[in-house]
Amino acid sequence: MKKLMIDMDDVLCEKGFIRMVNEFLGTNYKQEDAGSYYINDLIPKDRLEEWVKWYSTKNAYDYVDIVEGAQEVMEKLNKVYDVYIATAYVFRDAPQVSGKTLYDKYNFLIKNFPFIDPHKFIFISNKELLEADIRIDDSPKKLMGKAELKLLFTAYHNKNMTDEELKENKFVRVNNWKEVENILLK
Numbered sequence: 001m002k003k004l005m006i007d008m009d010d011v012l013c014e015k016g017f018i019r020m021v022n023e024f025l026g027t028n029y030k031q032e033d034a035g036s037y038y039i040n041d042l043i044p045k046d047r048l049e050e051w052v053k054w055y056s057t058k059n060a061y062d063y064v065d066i067v068e069g070a071q072e073v074m075e076k077l078n079k080v081y082d083v084y085i086a087t088a089y090v091f092r093d094a095p096q097v098s099g100k101t102l103y104d105k106y107n108f109l110i111k112n113f114p115f116i117d118p119h120k121f122i123f124i125s126n127k128e129l130l131e132a133d134i135r136i137d138d139s140p141k142k143l144m145g146k147a148e149l150k151l152l153f154t155a156y157h158n159k160n161m162t163d164e165e166l167k168e169n170k171f172v173r174v175n176n177w178k179e180v181e182n183i184l185l186k
């Protein structure tokens with residue numbers, strides 16, 4: 001079986017961070033408003049401490065949607081591939097509260113992807129350390145490790161990556177789980 005490594009945030013689940021930021025600030029921002037990968041950049045610097053305190057009392061995964069089709073296609077992929085979920089969990093704004101994020105991530109995964117063996121959840125920062133035949137991630141940076149096929153899952157922060165840039169990096173863009181299914185299961 002080929003090793004298939006799949007990211008969690010903005011691939012399996014989405015929109016959690018922007019909802020948290022909006023609830024905290026009382027705003028109505030869209031993900032694109034962050035102007036980068038880091039939605040928490042929308043938090044004004046002088047409220048950072050307050051934000052971290054607030055964040056650490058919440059389960060970020062209470063705020064997410066499961067990406068359409070993710071569960072169905074993952075279940076099918078899991079029968080044909082050796083599937084791993086590799087996810088970063090260290091909270092950039094306050095690494096010391098990341099233990100709770102890890103706990104909440106784990107619980108979200110066992111509840112919503114119960115067909116994946118928890119031994120195949122990988123909680124990590126540098127995904128380049130991992131080897132896989134196929135990688136799926138929304139972060140171009142996190143797709144940099146070895147793989148024969150790299151699928152860039154479309155997200156708010158990578159929409160502007162041009163076809164040329166994709167080609168240079170040997171990325172194949174996928175816009176949704178239907179497209180993942182068409183590439184990996186046909």
Ligand SMILES: [Mg+2]
Pocket residue numbers: 007008009010011137138139
């Ligand atoms: Mg991600």
